[in-house]
Each structure stands twice: as C-alpha cells, then as structure tokens.
Amino acid sequence: MRRLVRETDLQPAHLVYPLFVEAGLNGRTPIPSMPGQDRLGLDALADEARDLAALAIPAVLLFGLPPAKDERGSGAWASDGIVQQAARRLKDARPELLVFADVCLCEYTSHGHCGVMAPNGEVDNDATLPLLAETATSLAEAGCDVIAPSDMMDGRVATIRAALDGAGFSGTPILAYAAKFASAFYGPFREAAASAPAFGDRRGYQLDPANGRMALDEVLTDLAEGADMVMVKPALPYLDVLRQVRDAVDVPVAAYNVSGEYSMLMAAVQNGWLDEERAIDETLTAIRRAGADLVVTYHARQWAVRRR
Numbered sequence: 001m002r003r004l005v006r007e008t009d010l011q012p013a014h015l016v017y018p019l020f021v022e023a024g025l026n027g028r029t030p031i032p033s034m035p036g037q038d039r040l041g042l043d044a045l046a047d048e049a050r051d052l053a054a055l056a057i058p059a060v061l062l063f064g065l066p067p068a069k070d071e072r073g074s075g076a077w078a079s080d081g082i083v084q085q086a087a088r089r090l091k092d093a094r095p096e097l098l099v100f101a102d103v104c105l106c107e108y109t110s111h112g113h114c115g116v117m118a119p120n121g122e123v124d125n126d127a128t129l130p131l132l133a134e135t136a137t138s139l140a141e142a143g144c145d146v147i148a149p150s151d152m153m154d155g156r157v158a159t160i161r162a163a164l165d166g167a168g169f170s171g172t173p174i175l176a177y178a179a180k181f182a183s184a185f186y187g188p189f190r191e192a193a194a195s196a197p198a199f200g201d202r203r204g205y206q207l208d209p210a211n212g213r214m215a216l217d218e219v220l221t222d223l224a225e226g227a228d229m230v231m232v233k234p235a236l237p238y239l240d241v242l243r244q245v246r247d248a249v250d251v252p253v254a255a256y257n258v259s260g261e262y263s264m265l266m267a268a269v270q271n272g273w274l275d276e277e278r279a280i281d282e283t284l285t286a287i288r289r290a291g292a293d294l295v296v297t298y299h300a301r302q303w304a305v306r307r308r
C-alpha cells in the first residue's frame with residue numbers, strides 16, 4: 001500500500017556522482033574529511049566508470065586537482081588539464097556515461113579564489129569571464145557533455161554560451177550553479193579539492209544565506225543568459241529555495257547535496273548515532289520531494305550499492 005501511494009521516487013537515474021581526479025596520483029586515496037570518498041588517479045577512472053555503469057548511475061561531475069597552480073588558474077583550460085584528461089579516459093571507457101564538468105578557477109588558482117584578482121585585492125569579475133569561457137570550450141572539446149559553471153561571476157552564463165556556440169558546441173548544455181550560497185558546508189570539499197581561499201572568503205560572489213528572493217533572481221538571470229538547467233546549492237538548508245525555484249521555472253532543476261551535508265551525516269553514522277541506510281534514503285528523498293530532478297550527491301555510489 002505504501003508503494004502504491006508514494007508521491008516521490010528516487011532512482012539511480014536521478015543521481016549525479018562527483019569525482020575528484022588528482023594529477024600524478026596512482027590508484028585512489030581516501031579523503032579524510034569525507035569518509036567513504038576517494039580522490040582518484042587517471043588510472044582508476046576506467047574501473048570507476050564500469051562500476052557506476054553496473055549501478056545504473058548515469059552521470060558524474062568532475063573536479064580536478066592540477067599538478068600546479070598559478071595566479072590565473074591556467075590549469076583549468078589547458079588542453080591536457082587534469083579534468084580534460086579525465087573526461088577523455090571516462091568517455092573511452094564508457095561513452096554513454098554523462099560527464100558533467102564543474103567550471104571554476106578555484107582549484108587552479110594559487111590564491112584559491114574562483115576568479116582572477118584585481119590590483120585592489122578583490123576578484124575581478126569581468127577579467128575572469130573570458131577565462132571561464134576558455135575553460136568551458138576546452139572541456140567540451142575533451143568530451144564533457146554538460147558544462148556546469150560554479151564560479152558565480154556575473155555574466156558568465158552568457159559568455160560561456162557564446163563561446164561554446166562559437167566553437168561548434170551549440171548542442172552542449174549549461175547547468176548553472178544559479179542559487180549558490182556562501183556556505184559553511186563546503187568545508188570538506190575545500191580540503192578534498194585543495195581549493196580553500198588563501199585569504200578572505202567567497203561572500204563577494206556567492207549568495208547571502210539569508211536571501212531567498214535574491215536566489216530566485218539569480219536563477220532567472222542565468223536562464224535569461226541561456227542556462228539549460230539550474231542548480232540550488234547546498235540542498236538541505238535550502239529546501240525552501242529549491243521548492244520556490246521548482247515552482248518558478250520549467251527547466252530541469254538540480255540540487256547539490258554538498259560535502260558538509262555528506263560529512264555531517266557520515267560522522268554521525270560512524271559514531272553509531274544514525275542509521276546510515278535510512279538517513280541517506282530520507283535525505284535524498286526529501287531533496288527530490290522539494291523539487292529536484294537531479295541530485296548531485298556523494299552518497300550516490302553507496303546508495304546504489306545498497307539498493308541492489
């Protein structure tokens with residue numbers, strides 16, 4: 001009876017699994033702040049693609065740890081950049097795996113900010129735009145199926161759309177991290193991706209957690225600039241925003257169940273304070289119920305393993 005009247009379903013087909021790919025690494029190495037998650041070397045990707053296929057997880061979202069960083073983040077758009085290489089490997093191993101590429105400079109800049117710095121020590125929004133466009137084009141050339149800008153510079157969706165179209169990738173969709181809040185819950189990710197800002201914080205370009213209406217405005221702006229799908233991030237503290245976005249737009253809506261949400265739950269599980277299976281199921285189902293079509297989550301793989 002419960003199955004018959006259930007309103008919300010959760011399938012592997014709804015999940016996107018984030019992967020951290022590290023240059024120079026052989027095999028995999030655990031991420032201490034994210035129990036159960038690893039950084040992967042290029043040589044581990046073919047097996048990973050096969051495992052995810054067996055679990056019917058359709059998509060991954062790639063993050064890179066480059067061999068070196070510089071002021072401008074040039075590793076982000078290098079044709080042999082770490083994510084570019086990873087995308088080629090994954091596509092070779094499993095062409096039907098959907099490869100989403102996160103587009104941002106923070107993993108590639110020596111200062112860890114999401115854009116280049118102006119002389120006054122602030123992020124230079126407009127000088128960053130062409131670099132993001134270059135990065136997006138290079139990722140599409142490497143075979144990435146979806147371009148997902150997370151940098152939060154104003155005007156980046158329009159700039160990236162124009163660049164992709166100009167380079168012959170008019171069929172490559174953009175998933176905009178549209179409502180991305182300046183959140184404490186990105187902490188474990190910044191350790192995993194070695195992308196914490198060396199000074200200051202991201203409040204100059206990410207949303208104030210207090211502002212739900214502004215989040216909706218960001219979503220509409222990104223759609224007007226040409227985004228095909230929009231994301232709300234983090235997920236759990238912003239389920240109200242997710243619902244508002246779902247009600248306001250007809251495009252696919254994604255939610256990012258971020259690193260801090262993952263680590264918080266897993267820490268409690270490790271202490272024996274939460275039932276892992278039920279807690280994850282409830283979490284992901286709630287995100288779907290609030291309106292997410294796609295859920296980006298570090299739980300994806302384990303959830304799918306247990307479900308078999």
Ligand code: PBG
Binds near residue numbers: 102114150257260
């Ligand atoms: C890059 C980026 C971040 C995350 C996704 N893309 C970090 C940040 O904005 O500081 C966070 C993801 C997570 O916490 O799981 N800008």
